[in-house]
Amino acid sequence: MDERTLKKLLQAVAGGSVSTDEALGRLRDLPFADLGYAVVDHHRQLRQGFPEVIYGEGKTAAQIAGIAKEISGRGAPLLVTRMAAEKLPPVQEAVPKGVYHAASRTFALRPARAPKPKVRGYVAVVCAGTSDLPVAEEAAVTLAVAGHPVREITDVGVAGIHRLLKRREEIAGASVVVAVAGMEGALPTALGGLVGVPVVAVPTSVGYGAALNGLTPLLGMLTSCAPNVAVVNIDNGFGAGFYAAMINRK
Structure with a gap:
């Protein structure tokens, strides 16, 4: 039961159309x-x-x-x-x-009758490479189920920084950014320096040996010099999507 449904029920009880026993x-x-x-x-x-x-x-x-x-x-x-x-x-x-x-x-x-949350804007889900897409999709699906508008921006890792800069305006227009990256995990820091909104960083387990199944990008994101970056656990697209939804909700 959501807040809107509960309010309607209480109003019905107050108005006498629903008995206290039924409620x-x-x-x-x-x-x-x-x-x-x-x-x-x-x-x-x-x-x-x-x-x-x-x-x-x-x-x-x-x-x-x-x-x-x-x-x-x-x-x-x-x-x-x-x-x-x-x-x-x-x-x-x-x-x-x-x-x-x-x-x-x-x-x-997401049922059609589910109430829509009041939101600040859209959430940009940005991933570094195609290999990071499963985690990025988990974040995007989480946001969509929660009723938040999402824009997915894929394969814009820092190895080809011009790809990221081309989408800068669209990313900067978001209320929150979810940044998904493996390897050395540099994408959230790059985004943090480009936009003036919260960046939720998601390290992925994508990468060769020294990436240590996501530990290297996790530590890199945790030590980011960009102060608007917060970090969730390795491959935790759900946690990033949920947290971004809470930020985006009015």
Whole structure:
């Protein structure tokens, strides 16, 4: 249940069109729903503006399907991250309108009736190379499910800085920038020096040996000289998208 729905319910009770007992019935499962193998936090959307997100790794297809059906059945936006393609059939059956994004391994649904957040503008999701696209897509899908306008700008790493400079105006017009890069992780610092908005940096595990599966770009981003750069964990496109959405929300 989101804030708008709760307000309508309270107004209906105050106006006498809904009884207190009926309202209590609607609110009974608001804190959570116990499925036995999972306790779904239905209060999170009211508390944080976004419902619980399902982390697909380590869960069976049946468990994901059950949780997804519980969340989407309340009319809430749905996001499943890190879900392998072989788990898709039962999840798709449980939520037929959901869309699977193979590159980022995300499954998403934003109902047409979901309230649109008040936003400051659009979020630019910028990635250094094509190999970084799965993480960038995870960030973009997260933002889209949350109801935020997104512009995806791909393959503009610092090895060809002219590619980045060509898109400078579009990136600078964003309210928030998500910068995704592996290798040495220089993209967020370059962007931080070009724009006057928050930059959420995402190191990826892309790169040869000394990239250390993302540790090198992580440390590089953490030691950036650009003061408008904040960093999330390695390959954490979801965390970057969620954080950017909170910044972009009025």
